[in-house]
Amino acid sequence: MVSGRTGARRVGLALGLAGLPATALAHITLLEPAPRHDQQKLGPCGAGTDDARGEVVSTFRPGQTITVRWQETVPHPGYFRISFDDEGQDAFVDPPEAGQSGDPAVVLVDLVADKDGRQTYEQAVTLPDVRCDRCTLQLVQVMTDKAPYGDGNDLYYQCADLVLSDDAPETSESPAADDASGGCRTGSAGPLALVLVLGRRRRRA
Template identity: 35%
Template sequence: MLGLEAIRRTRRQALGGVFLLGVAGVFVPPLAHAHFILVTPDSWMSQDSLGLPEKLGPCGDEGGGTPTGKVTVFHPGQAISVTIDEVIFHPGHYRVALAVNDRSELPVEPTVTPNGGDPCGSAAIQNPPMFPILADKVLPHTQAFAGPQTFKVRLPADVTCTRCTLQVLEFMSSHPAPCFYHHCADISIQAAFVSTTSTTPPTVPAGGTTTATRPCPTPRCSVEAVVQGPACGADTIPEAIRRKLERAPELLEQAETSHPGKARVLRKKAKRLFERAGSAALRASRGQKPKLSAGCAASIKDTTDRLAGEL
């Protein structure tokens, strides 16, 4: 049998253990909730430094923000840039969907399968994605990002709208339920776009009203307008020239979300690419076996000269 002092010592140890467990329970930090900011396209709602509002679907509808009224213009089939800034990390990935007429068309949140003690163990992935989902399991990660992340999503080639909704959904594992955060952007998908270098006069219908076409609002739109326009429609643009024409707008889009020093570097690189693309187009139209028609080369050169001059 234990002596009296041994019994007292055992009780003190037991009580000490209980106290330590209680203290540990008090100071266990709560699970952090991940947050992200939708950088581009412009969000339909203002966001604070943590990305709020974003908790209530489909678009961060819990209140607390102010509608921005911003609508970003794209065109059918365009590969658009989406930039997010995950300001509080959790493992997971992103999904992008499009509602054309009403936000009720946005797909429901995917089915979540708990894993052990994690109620947000994994989420169902649509692979390949089917409309209205445009991309799924984007930016899968298990560690914090070093900064804002940009990825490409291609819009449907057969969809136009004046005000539709692009939803960016974040799935978070190692997280208490609910397992999703939401942001949306109001976008417009316009079928017609023209190069600002076009010399075609506006059409005057029988009624006498002039129909004017809206100039392209972005360098990417201007490039795609000339590449897909009447001057180059019958040409196969050499891959080296096409790469320059695609890369330059990408750099300018990155510059929009970069700090001033990096933005200047990106714009200089884009300017050089535009200049090289224009010169290469002219060279490709010369010689006994030209790779480009003279009209297409001139149209590319005019457009790239204008875009480079704006930088």
């Protein structure tokens, strides 16, 4: 028989887990440029075809070379692809087969090899020499251990909303997402982050 106090604790635990941020279950986390949001299961940008442009926008110069950084939080064999659409996200197309290179007019870097375990990646990417107010950078994780390919469980997506403008400084920076090195990102960190912060404060006291 479960006591009232034990039952209340179980309900509280269930509610707490339900409130954890989506990043707790994420496979990849785009760090720079800052991602649109944490959802990543439905293409082309993580939340399905009706996924709207977000409020966090990174501004760069046309043709600028930037460093794209991300973390693989759930390791899988496979590779990564980085693509660019100068007007929204309609140009993004899933690889028809694992290991097949994409359209070079859209795909900036392809077949970035996966590393063993949980890793942070850095990839230099030269943006197209275009001016755009609603352009998008897409990061895709292709998992080759999720057979058969194309069953809807082998791709994860993250997108960053960009503006490419001649008015951007040559050393323009992107808002950074949370990572282990102490970066920050706008928005609510969620209850898990609050627990971590309180724990750090208690250790320092």
